[in-house]
Amino acid sequence: MxxxxxxxxxxxxxxxxxxxxxxxxxxxxxxxxxxxPQVVEERQRLKEASVPVKPYYYDVNH
Known part of the structure; x- marks a missing residue:
């Protein structure tokens, strides 16, 4: 085939x-x-510093 x-x-x-x-x-x-090359400590620092994103960015009530 x-x-x-x-x-x-x-x-x-x-x-x-x-x-x-x-x-x-x-x-x-x-x-x-x-x-x-990946630096594990740098990736961990960036992950800890990230801010959660709102489900709907333009919703002013949340």
Whole structure:
């Protein structure tokens, strides 16, 4: 049974095969924007400092 593959997926697969240098740039971009080191103490401090949000922001009676 054949699995569905979108046109975009096919295009990206072919493009990455033709441009293997893009894998390196892709990893660098991910490291720049997403793969950040996490500091447990900092996350805990931010969590403790957060203020609960009202269920309906514009309701002046609550």
């Amino acid at each position: 054949a699995m569905y593959e979108s046109e975009h997926t096919k295009f990206m697969r072919e493009w990455m095969e033709k441009n293997p240098q893009e894998r390196v740039e892709q990893k660098q971009g991910r490291a720049l924007w997403w793969d950040k």
